[in-house]
Amino acid sequence: MYFFTIPLVSMISFALIAPSLANALSTTFHDNDADISNTVSAFQAALGHPDNGSAPGPLANGRRQINWDAGIVPFRMPGDFFNERVTRGAVFSTPNQSQFRVSNDGFDNEFDTINATYPDQFDTFSAPRLFTPFDTNVLNVNFFVSGTNIPATVSGFGAIFTDVDLPDSTKLDFFDTQGQSLLSLYAPTNPQGLSFIGATFSTKRVGRVQITTGNTTIGPNDDPSNGVDVVVLDDFLYSEPQPVPEPATLLLLGTGIVGIGLWKRKTRAIHTSMIRADIQKSHQDEVAPCCIYSSSQYS
Numbered sequence: 001m002y003f004f005t006i007p008l009v010s011m012i013s014f015a016l017i018a019p020s021l022a023n024a025l026s027t028t029f030h031d032n033d034a035d036i037s038n039t040v041s042a043f044q045a046a047l048g049h050p051d052n053g054s055a056p057g058p059l060a061n062g063r064r065q066i067n068w069d070a071g072i073v074p075f076r077m078p079g080d081f082f083n084e085r086v087t088r089g090a091v092f093s094t095p096n097q098s099q100f101r102v103s104n105d106g107f108d109n110e111f112d113t114i115n116a117t118y119p120d121q122f123d124t125f126s127a128p129r130l131f132t133p134f135d136t137n138v139l140n141v142n143f144f145v146s147g148t149n150i151p152a153t154v155s156g157f158g159a160i161f162t163d164v165d166l167p168d169s170t171k172l173d174f175f176d177t178q179g180q181s182l183l184s185l186y187a188p189t190n191p192q193g194l195s196f197i198g199a200t201f202s203t204k205r206v207g208r209v210q211i212t213t214g215n216t217t218i219g220p221n222d223d224p225s226n227g228v229d230v231v232v233l234d235d236f237l238y239s240e241p242q243p244v245p246e247p248a249t250l251l252l253l254g255t256g257i258v259g260i261g262l263w264k265r266k267t268r269a270i271h272t273s274m275i276r277a278d279i280q281k282s283h284q285d286e287v288a289p290c291c292i293y294s295s296s297q298y299s
């Protein structure tokens with residue numbers, strides 16, 4: 001069942017309003033349908049087609065996806081694996097410099113080497129592998145022009161979670177390049193099943209996404225009746241990472257003097273300058289996420 005929360009916007013079909021909410025107010029979707037694939041497909045369309053795979057960026061259109069399932073993805077995965085080895089423009093980090101883990105069918109199936117009860121709790125959207133931070137339940141996703149160290153932003157990001165038992169345990173926090181919060185989005189519960197949440201933004205660019213998986217590090221038994229909710233991740237989906245414009249170009253863009261065709265690649269130092277240049281403008285903008293997607297799937 002879909003539940004819509006659309007402040008000041010009439011309640012109409014999710015599929016119809018998703019592409020038409022540019023500059024509109026925030027919209028939330030809670031979907032308890034038996035299958036999240038329709039919601040994921042709609043989110044893919046909102047991000048753009050095609051799936052750009054591991055092609056060097058930036059590309060004009062399309063999206064990137066990570067499903068962790070290829071054999072090349074290591075069991076103990078470095079945070080920069082999906083920009084250095086497989087070029088998809090996403091770099092992961094944690095507050096405590098912890099490692100990341102990818103499960104593996106046959107050995108460590110759904111993280112059963114960490115806790116033998118986990119296969120009874122977790123499910124996959126894309127079989128057979130799942131993903132989790134280790135020694136923490138919080139990770140950050142930063143974006144780069146695919147295959148480079150050029151910082152980038154995206155217009156949308158979504159992730160699939162498994163075994164969300166508690167309504168306030170699992171979320172995505174979206175930030176712009178100045179670290180300003182754009183949106184905090186909680187995952188719907190679905191014990192032993194799949195939950196999907198994602199958002200696209202019409203006027204804002206996302207510089208970082210913070211993912212909170214449950215309310216504990218992976219390791220203990222999942223025990224929501226006693227407040228312990230272990231959650232792990234499957235697929236990530238996000239729009240093509242685009243380079244942050246240079247400060248001078250950004251200011252000119254603000255006056256309409258130059259067009260997007262004049263945007264150039266930039267360095268980290270320029271990125272920092274641009275952030276300062278854009279702060280005043282940013283504070284005046286309304287935070288206006290275009291479309292929010294949320295669903296859960298029973299399996």
Ligand SMILES: [Ca+2]
Nearest residue numbers: 119120122123
């Ligand atoms: Ca399972």
Ligand SMILES: [Ca+2]
Nearest residue numbers: 067126127129
């Ligand atoms: Ca997978």
Ligand SMILES: [Ca+2]
Nearest residue numbers: 163191192222
């Ligand atoms: Ca559970």
Ligand SMILES: [Ca+2]
Nearest residue numbers: 163165229230
């Ligand atoms: Ca759980």
